[in-house]
Amino acid sequence: MTDPTPGRALPLEGVLVVACEQAVAAPLATRHLADLGARVIKVERTGRGDFARDYDTVVHGLSSHFVWLNRSKESVSADLKDPDQLARVRDLIAGADVFVQNFAPGAAERLGLGADDLRRDHPGLIHCSISGYGSTGPYRDAKAYDLLIQAEAGLVSVTGTEDHPAKAGIPAADIGAGMYAFSGILAALYDRERTGEGTTFEVSLFDALSEWMGFPLQYAAGSGHAPVRAGTSHPAIAPYGAFAAGDGVEVVFGIQNEREWERFCEVVLDDPGVATDERFASGSARVENRPALHGAIDAVLAGLTGDELVERLERAGVANARRRTLDEVLTHPQHEQRGRFVEVDSSAGPVRTLLPPITFDDGRTPRMGPIPDVGPGV
Structure with missing residues (x-):
């Protein structure tokens, strides 16, 4: 791992995060916490672990999604249906500052990992839940893959050309939810410094992406019609x-x-x-x-x-x-001159990756630790 500047620790050094996470949104939030110095213990399913490990094998045999989202974390594996292993996960959480989970709605509560149970015993705990549509409402139990949320929140309706709507080329709903979870955890840590109390909060992909749709929603509400899909053009500006x-x-x-x-x-x-x-x-x-x-x-x-x-x-x-291709972005002169690409370790060898966007002017560098394999049992 990259060492921070001597004499001054990274902002979240000493913070312990336990995450029962998979896919994109929750791992993105906790990776940003790890970048800033937090110790993140990722609890994965016994066997193959986080199913994002199997999305593809293009990075020296590893998944591009998993490489992006999981550096600097420690992995442990657990079968949460086994009472003994579940109890050991609860012991990990008992010593944590932050618990993050993105189980299906209601699953955490059935496992005894809901906020009411955990914060009753650990009132200083910050408990963050990430879901597709939130813990209430008629869509509470609906499947919530990124594409489905992009469709339900209207992003697909305003992206593409006049004849052909399109999804965003990145998992916009997952990224939005992950970033709101990250900022919510930071706010809760700050609040705990002042009050000594933990916080329970939730973030949904649908709420996050609906917030990002603020301009077209306001446009439609004010004008009575949606902005015209115009490719790279703008509905209200030309050229x-x-x-x-x-x-x-x-x-x-x-x-x-x-x-x-x-x-x-x-x-x-x-x-x-x-x-x-x-x-x-x-x-x-x-x-x-x-x-x-x-x-x-x-x-x-x-x-x-x-x-x-x-x-x-x-x-x-x-x-x-x-308008650059991805190959050109990988060699972009702005990245090259500023040294934005670095290597991190993995079991498949060094992997080239970008530094996180938060840059400290005092010389401290983010933690850029290895990408973990599925860890041992708890």
Whole structure:
């Protein structure tokens, strides 16, 4: 593991987390806790362990999901249907500061691992439950895979093109729930420092993703209709999105105000008159006449290389980015220059992975410990 700066520990050093977790949301929350110094004991099923271990085998025989989510943790295995092994897990929790679980609704309570039972005996415990739809309501017991939550929360309805809705390419509902669980645990630890009391709270994937849907929900409630699916374009701004230069390089840019629009026409299109064309003379007019607008832009961009287009956008002061492939992100100059990729150990050998986003300016580095195999029995 990477050692923190001498003389100052990582923020969560000394905090013990026990997690009965699997898949994505709960492991993401606890991995962030481990990054910050917490000791995380991951309780897995006897045998194959967390079923995310079997999602694929592309990282030297390991699962890409599991590698992403589980570094720096200790693994133990347990059959929670066995009374003796369940009792040993309860003993682990008795010494913990935080307990995280993402069993099916009601399962923790049936095992005696619900908040009422555990916090009665350990009032300082922080008890976090993660579920698909929450512990109440008509969808309480519904299956809750990420795709299903993306559909129910409306994300699929606003993603993709006008003709083809699409799911997000990452598990957005799981990530959202994991991050709210992480922030909730941090808040509960802070509250316990002040009051001495633990906290019980829950996070659902549906609630997390519904919160992330705030803009389109407000848009629909205010306008009476949903934002139009427009690929990389924007329902209320034009031009906005990915545009191809003549050499096939795609560059993403968006015009934020009329001053930028005038500069874009003058410098990028080399035709100031386009800015005053009545079809394009205001933001709403450009949205209404988007096909004609794109045609005028594409005609100019066809004569430019990607580098030339970026140079003109920079000269015009228009924010822009390359639409990069994953291979290009893996070698992105920003990551390379800042040393953002490091190696962590695993039973399959070193694995290259990104440092977490929280960067301390005092030189402390996050814990980047090994990816565990399924641990011994409790």
